[in-house]
Amino acid sequence: MLPEEGYGYLPITEVEPATLGAFTCGKPRLDEFLTTQARALHEARLGFTNVVFHQQFEGPVGYFTLANDAIKLNDSEKFELGFGEHIELAAFPAVKIGRLAVHQDLQRRGVGGALMALLLGDILNTAGLSAARLIVVDADNDDAVLCFYEKLGFETSLWAEDMAKNHTKKRAPAATIKMHRDVFKGL
Numbered sequence: 001m002l003p004e005e006g007y008g009y010l011p012i013t014e015v016e017p018a019t020l021g022a023f024t025c026g027k028p029r030l031d032e033f034l035t036t037q038a039r040a041l042h043e044a045r046l047g048f049t050n051v052v053f054h055q056q057f058e059g060p061v062g063y064f065t066l067a068n069d070a071i072k073l074n075d076s077e078k079f080e081l082g083f084g085e086h087i088e089l090a091a092f093p094a095v096k097i098g099r100l101a102v103h104q105d106l107q108r109r110g111v112g113g114a115l116m117a118l119l120l121g122d123i124l125n126t127a128g129l130s131a132a133r134l135i136v137v138d139a140d141n142d143d144a145v146l147c148f149y150e151k152l153g154f155e156t157s158l159w160a161e162d163m164a165k166n167h168t169k170k171r172a173p174a175a176t177i178k179m180h181r182d183v184f185k186g187l
Ligand SMILES: CC(C)(COP(=O)(O)OP(=O)(O)OC[C@H]1O[C@@H](n2cnc3c(N)ncnc32)[C@H](O)[C@@H]1OP(=O)(O)O)[C@@H](O)C(=O)NCCC(=O)NCCS
Pocket: 025, 026, 027, 030, 099, 100, 101, 102, 103, 106, 107, 108, 109, 110, 111, 112, 113, 114, 137, 138, 139, 140, 143, 144, 145, 147, 148, 149, 151
């Protein structure tokens, strides 16, 4: 278990390719994203990737990629979030977790939770230039990932579920599940 103190992160543009190449989370798709795509997206301002380190671990403990987003909510979700009828927005501003991964050797030891606390804290502390009330993710539809996000207070998007019911004919399981969390939750 890594101590809560000692985490820090760097933009991917400041991390050596060899350091990135040594990272594995057990999902090749996410390892390859870090070494082949993340820097270009970062430089193009299409998704900012930050690589997380800990004083007591050699190499990256994980990484996350964030971008601005906006999501639709159904009436019960708006009510749950305390948005009254006076708030008339077609979509609600959010920060999207495009990618998030923890080193394979460190999984199930609280590191993912620590990454989430780190990024949520910094989203809330960011100077008030661009608003975002929700944090959203298209979570891989596997038990480990869904349990992880649920444990951290994310909820499945009811709006997306309603849309899928009304517009999808075939019933193959979705590869990802849209989830969101109020950035104020737990404060
Ligand atoms: C998903 C991932 C980020 C979770 O990170 P982590 O450091 O292992 O998670 P934590 O140790 O902080 O777990 C927090 C909670 O999430 C849940 N959880 C995490 N991994 C789980 C698993 N394999 N099975 C069931 N629940 C799990 C548990 O409730 C856990 O709390 P607990 O250990 O007290 O029971 C990590 O497993 C990972 O990088 N996986 C590969 C990449 C990936 O799938 N990313 C997500 C793409 S959307």
